[in-house]
Amino acid sequence: MTTTEMKKVFSRPDSLKDVQTHYCPGCQHGTIHRLVADALDYFGIKDQTIGVASVGCSVFLYGYFDIDVIEAPHGRAPAVATGAKRVHPNRPVFTYQGDGDLAAIGTSEIIHTANRGEKLTVIFVNNTTYGMTGGQMAPTSLPGQKTSTSPEGRDVNTDGYPIRMAELLSGLEGTAYSVRVAVDTPKHVLQAGKAIRKAFKTQLDGQGFAFVEVLATCPTNWGMDPLKANERIAEEMIPCFPLGVYKDATE
């Protein structure tokens, strides 16, 4: 590696603003923002891209990304993105949604948007909890996971099981690409970056709906320090949410 290349790796992507985020220490929203921004830089599409922000900790997307943004109601980002994409078929459009947003209140919108094969990129941040509202149980909370609304741990008999969105959406004809990644190790970060890039390429090539589920920490609501939280990804989350490509119809 040359020094210039090394510099590149550590410089702030053009698509991100030079500001401090409001994310908690050890929160991986920041890392994921960075990977999305890298992809926008890579394709040189920052000035064309429309981001659709969801309701959750990432609602201030426009504060960090230097791109056009529409703020959607809770769970409705895929529908808002559909409207935007139909008006601007040549502009890249992506949604950025948490697990409460996408896998609970917004299940209808995400399923039908994928099923229509909308040429969108969806970044789905699965941190097994409702971060913004203070750590309530999410549809992705693990069996036995203690949250502020499952104080005795998620009881699968009454609360059901974690929803595996990457698998679920891979079963739909309109989905061109569905993948699950994590950002807990350097290797995983590289894989995640590649997956996100591919999810934008899928859209740019007009191949259909592209979905990237990213396993992420929420140290604050997990009641863990950043390191412990990061370890939980490999120890508890990946066994329940296996990483991998669930569908790739782009080749």
Next chain:
Amino acid sequence: MTKRLFVKGNEAVAMGALEAGCRYYFGYPITPQSDIPEYISREMPKLGGQFIQAESEVASINMLLGASASGARAMTSSSSPGISLKQEGISYMAGSECPGLIVNICRSGPGLGGIDASQADYFQSVKGGGHGGYHIIVLAPDSVQEMYDMAMLAFDLSDRYRVPAMILADAVIGQMKEGLTPHSYVAPDDLEVKDWALIGDGKAGEQKVVKSLYLGDGELEAHNNHLHAKYAVMQVKEVRYEGVELDDAELVVTAYGSTARIAKTAVRLAREQGMKVGLLRPITLFPFPKAAFKEHTSAGQKVLCFELNNGQMVEDVRLSVPRTDVSFYGRAPGAGSLPTPEEFLDQIRTHYEA
């Protein structure tokens, strides 16, 4: 385009919208408005536009939000239960100042109610409907021609003020066939390029954000005051109503939409019998023609309000002219049959002679 057509109100509103440059429609089937998506699904592709039958009214209003934020003229249509589902999105559109057309071919409720004509969603339409204390523009056509004309007007007003617009009608206006003289759409001179929207005008480095979240100190209060200042301007500049024989009227009958059609006949019958009666038909339900009510009751005239509900618009009439004698006669949603002109005439006679 001077040919006279014979079409349904639902088709007319769709035709007017397309003529006004609407190229994006998002909807979900519900009686008695399905002629609208049916017409548009047929005609829109010929114009190079997009028609999406969404998975729900919730999705369709949010598609409208996305299309509007992207700078397009776009619409949705539904009927009462579906409009209830759209309220979240309408509130977001109001908050993020996204224009757009929502057609409500109102049916009776509450709940699943029935499919017959009703004006029971007046409050929902003019008082905000969703959360947050906003208003939308509400237009009440009373004919097939007005369905066509008001689709254009709705887009113009909505774009001018960046306030969502609703056309509020019912099965009578939506389903009946009448003569329609289509005409070309002419955009008003004052409509500006939507440079607030994500129109892709290529100004690199200039970020555009369409949002309704304001957490900074005093930001949301200022935003709300800004929205309400626009409503106040509309109240001065955009009120529309029809007056029939109001000059010497001693009793002012008021009604909107389908009910106004019946009331108009009743007023004519009353005139034939020598009663000095006029009709004040609000066309904009929001902004409400408050000043017109003041003007036409300033000499002590009484008001009689007819509605196809248990009394809603009458409250706005009373607020407009608090010292005036305002009476109400209505039929509850689901009455099955419409009131007859003679039924209204009896009411007019009673209140005229009282």
